[in-house]
């Protein structure tokens with residue numbers, strides 16, 4: 001028994017836990033960019049709205065808005081939050097981005113934010129989503145995309161391993177491999193209950209995004225995890241885009257004036273320089289400054305892509 005415990009202790013030293021990644025920073029910059037981009041628009045659609053935070057945030061400055069999502073649970077949560085906040089010019093509906101339940105030229109602005117394209121059920125169907133967005137957007141209306149910057153992700157971590165939680169309380173482990181062309185392949189395993197690995201996971205602090213979505217626990221697997229602690233569940237793959245490829249995709253789908261920038265670099269530089277605690281008190285000001293700088297939509301080099309185009 002002592003031998004096992006010693007092994008576990010030694011083994012677990014190889015994990016690093018970057019729980020200090022600060023999603024709040026990205027969120028502040030995104031909120032600033034969105035407020036300024038959307039301005040006083042009349043009708044706004046949010047495709048893949050999740051729990052509705054963005055539309056609720058924008059509700060004071062827009063005429064009316066609809067948020068749609070494939071997750072019925074998220075729509076219920078969004079509706080409950082809307083009611084609690086007493087917001088009347090926004091509604092949330094269950095719908096699929098592949099088949100938007102709206103007539104031609106209904107909206108002045110269509111948003112598609114938070115890496116909706118990264119969902120496996122949309123893989124290979126991104127052109128279909130874009131043609132749906134184009135159809136429901138008024139002529140010359142504005143569309144906004146926000147998601148992962150592939151060039152950044154690939155450069156920073158071509159291999160990525162993480163734990164995630166499922167709704168039934170069990171844990172999964174994912175081994176993800178990325179290629180420069182934007183293909184990500186994931187092999188998923190269930191963590192076998194009552195193993196030392198399972199015990200270890202239960203003791204960890206998990207990073208939580210302001211929206212509560214990013215609940216993966218990233219780790220570095222320097223030695224392969226013993227097979228008896230994991231049960232293979234299956235493999236999957238997804239397509240991501242560099243900023244240039246995304247721009248091309250929008251153009252090929254008939255969008256005009258496509259402008260794209262990457263953001264989040266200020267946070268990364270500050271974090272890497274170990275200055276987060278020192279400058280932390282000025283976070284809102286720094287986030288605003290970054291948003292103002294990139295609002296002109298110059299190409300940046302940060303971990304997130306922000307794209308605007310006309311229909």
Ligand SMILES: C[S@@+](CC[C@H](N)C(=O)[O-])C[C@H]1O[C@@H](n2cnc3c(N)ncnc32)[C@H](O)[C@@H]1O
Pocket residue numbers: 047048049050051053054068069070071074095096097098112113114115116119121122211213
């Ligand atoms: C990471 S969340 C982003 C939520 C929100 N847009 C934000 O940025 O805070 C991605 C959302 O896309 C939704 N989604 C995935 N596939 C979809 C589909 N086919 N139709 C509509 N929504 C979809 C998911 O349910 C999830 O709520």
